[in-house]
Amino acid sequence: MRHDHLISAAQLSRADIEAVLDRAAEIDDDPATVRERHAGTVLALCFFEPSTRTKMSFDTAMKRLGGETIDMGSVESSSVKKGESLADTVRVIEGYADAMVLRHPSEGSAKMASEFVGVPLVNAGDGAGQHPSQTLLDLYTIRENAGLDDITVGIMGDLKYGRTVHSLSMALTNFDVRQHFVSPESLRLPRSVRYDLHEAGAQVREHEELAGILPELDVLYVTRIQRERFPDEREYREVAGEYQIDPETLDEAKESLTVMHPLPRVDEIDPAVDETPHAQYFEQAHNGVPVRMALLDALLSGGERR
């Protein structure tokens, strides 16, 4: 990769993606080859929102490359609580670390922060905006299970606020992928994402029900419909019930269908699905470590410039 920062999936070309995924596969096969590759390197974990998977997988990835991590801790215990701006916080932390991972509740926060620092910065989620490192591990999982060309992908759930969806749908435009979006009307893709997909020439269709398109799908990517997005509980329950997957739902699917989810799930995937060969969401989460190792390696090594 030629980028100094990873802010949005829109930055990623097919060549960038394939380079990271190929490297991740090498690392997955033989992690020992990179054990001390970034010894002495310090990665700052700046999480202004709670996170389990993303934070721990970046932490693990850096340590498995031989480096170390520093953590600003919870927002409540940091200078942010005293009113310090994000711009000041990242400028201070830049002095302690060789790279930075940022999660923040505001859209555009990672882009803004990247303008204030000279070390590589990875957007680990900016509000309802983007989550490009999640996208790389999603693509890795799709490639392992279905390949990345001539496939049909269904993306279902909260498409409006789902940052993993925004990043993934954009990255998929680099490949020969037919994309179907399934959501309640109120949680359709934002206009800005639909605009980008249109500009990228993506093959996209939108639906309110899964049933009609399920048999066509090679991959079904499910996201959580968040209760807090709905003004009343009854409306949430009516909608959420329409977007739950259980083994019976999948009777109409291809045998080879891969079911994915960025996790955490609540009740949108019945635990009984875990026992079917469709379930790949835990493998997907595991893939976060080798993919983030490959990503950090590329950013810390200057990618093709090393």
Place this chain on the structure above:
Amino acid sequence: MSDHELRVSKIRNGTVIDHVAAGQALNVLTILGIDGSGGESVSVGMNVPSGRLGRKDIVKVEDRELSPSEVDVLSLIAPEATINIVRDYEVVEKNRVERPERVVGVLSCPNHNCITNGDEPVASKFTVLPDGLRCEYCGTFIRESFAGHIDGSRSA
């Protein structure tokens, strides 16, 4: 010399914004952050007959020359406008506004959760597209009513 040109020449120093779309004069003043409290001498002509536009507005501001960023955003609400810079009663510059590639620090992003609406040392930045503007931070579009998104802090 037409009556209009005569009126322009009566300003000693300042800016005359001519060929503003009818009804946009007050938005022009908002963009310039002028509400009368700063003591500027301002003249506004609204719905003045115009050969080119049919009807137009004219704004004259004494002792103030527009900055490039102000001219940029004026082009969004008054794409036909001409900017006349007057010094010592003479029109020394007469420029048409041009649609910019970016508008920086003038409009507020309509996405309340955009980082540019937080308490950060960063100016809003919008890319100008053929059919609107797009926030360079969060991607949100402004398709219409540009004047409604003028940064309130620009007003006195």
